[in-house]
Amino acid sequence: MENIKAALEGLDAAAAMRYLAEQFPGAVAFSTSFGQEDQVVADMIWRADLPIRVFTLDTGRLFQETYDLMDLTRARYKKPFEVYFPETASVEKLLLEKGPNSFYESVENRKECCHIRKVVPLNRALQGVKVWITGLRAEQSENRQGLEALEWDESRQLYKYNPLIHWTYDDMMEYIKVHKVPYNKLHDKGFISIGCAPCTRAVEPGEHPRAGRWWWELSKKECGLHG
Structure with missing residues (x-):
């Protein structure tokens, strides 16, 4: 792992993902929920035509706006992405x-x-995957501030690469603006973190970005995907 970390030193996100795809051919995958961070990562992957599998999870309870963005993304990039449903x-x-x-x-x-x-x-x-790419940013929640760009996921026995972990919100928005990346229109209505429709609300000014997720809970606000 230290050798890979050393190789990634100084590389930008796109170059780092290319390196990982070359080191683990056919075994690198990116999971997108079609949030703004994930749209940035997907744009990097598809813009550089990287050999990285892209997939999303359809819980069956998503916003219509999320499905609209799926269609818009497919039309924009002309690239396939896999959809996984619950059993x-x-x-x-x-x-x-x-x-x-x-x-x-x-x-x-x-x-x-x-x-x-x-x-x-x-x-x-993630079966058969050796490197799982995410759109996590440290700013998103307290639980993510200690994360590194490259980590070892012990439970799944794979590397987890977080290319945007040190990006600020402004960094992300600048990338979206410059590259005209399509994003969920709910973001313009105060929805910063978007999940399932029954479990997500808009965030009030001054509230934490994750305050709109499972807003009725006071505990650690994660769903189990990332801990």
Whole structure:
């Protein structure tokens, strides 16, 4: 791992992803939720025509605006991306036993829903992957401030590369402006971090960027994908 870190030193995000794709041919994948950070990373990958698999998770509860952006992104880049859904039987069992909105009732229920709709499909998408690329930024939450650009994911036994980890919000917005990157129109309505529709609200001025996710909870606001 130290050798790879050393090789990535001084490389910009696109060059670093190219290096990883060359070192692990056919085994590098980028997971996008179509947020602004992910759109920046996807633009870098597709603009340079990097041999990196791009996939997303469709939880079944996404905003219409997110689906609209999927279509817009497909039309803009003319590049394919894979879509992974939760297991039908698991969703049916959850709804039968607890109803469609059980995640509002407790943190445990919410994490159960996230596990079924996100974590299990993610683990399926990452089978055979040696480098998982994300759009995480340290500014997004306290839980992410200690992350490094390259990490070892012990639970999944793969490298995790976070090309934007040290980017500021202004860095990201400047890239979007310069390269005319398409983004979710909900961002213009105060939605900074966008997830499932029932679990995301707009953020008020002065609120933390992640305040709009699972706003009824006071605990650590992660869904299990990144810890």
